[in-house]
Amino acid sequence: MFPRALSRQAAQGLIDLKVRLAFFYLLDGAKHQDEKNDKRATARFAESERLIRDTLKEFGAFWPDHPISGMLNFRLADLYSVWKDKAPEAEPAYRRALAIYEAANGAASHNVVFVAREIADFLRKAGKEDTAKEIEQRYGLKTPAP
Numbered sequence: 001m002f003p004r005a006l007s008r009q010a011a012q013g014l015i016d017l018k019v020r021l022a023f024f025y026l027l028d029g030a031k032h033q034d035e036k037n038d039k040r041a042t043a044r045f046a047e048s049e050r051l052i053r054d055t056l057k058e059f060g061a062f063w064p065d066h067p068i069s070g071m072l073n074f075r076l077a078d079l080y081s082v083w084k085d086k087a088p089e090a091e092p093a094y095r096r097a098l099a100i101y102e103a104a105n106g107a108a109s110h111n112v113v114f115v116a117r118e119i120a121d122f123l124r125k126a127g128k129e130d131t132a133k134e135i136e137q138r139y140g141l142k143t144p145a146p
Contacts, residue, residue: 026079
């Protein structure tokens, strides 16, 4: 789907479309999850996951360390963080996104700081306060007041 001859601009357009559709499914799944319609929520989350994973596989085959791969991993982590059945898979996806962004842009970049904050927030909600604090210290983030 993403041959090397395809420009990154054309690839970006296709990725944007798939990510927007995946985000729509994520929001719809979250709505159904809030309404206790677990079957519909699971179907929407699964479709969102499929779109993101397929795009990550296709794009990542050619540009695995590109920031777009970081963004796709971040979107996957976002999905997992709200999908109660997949929450344990969020942290590794967040960490992959963080590693890609850090390698591409340096530890002080906006994307790195943003993803580090998201990981810390996720870890804190998961009851991993010490690990959240480690992330915050490593990236110079302030620990939120209780």
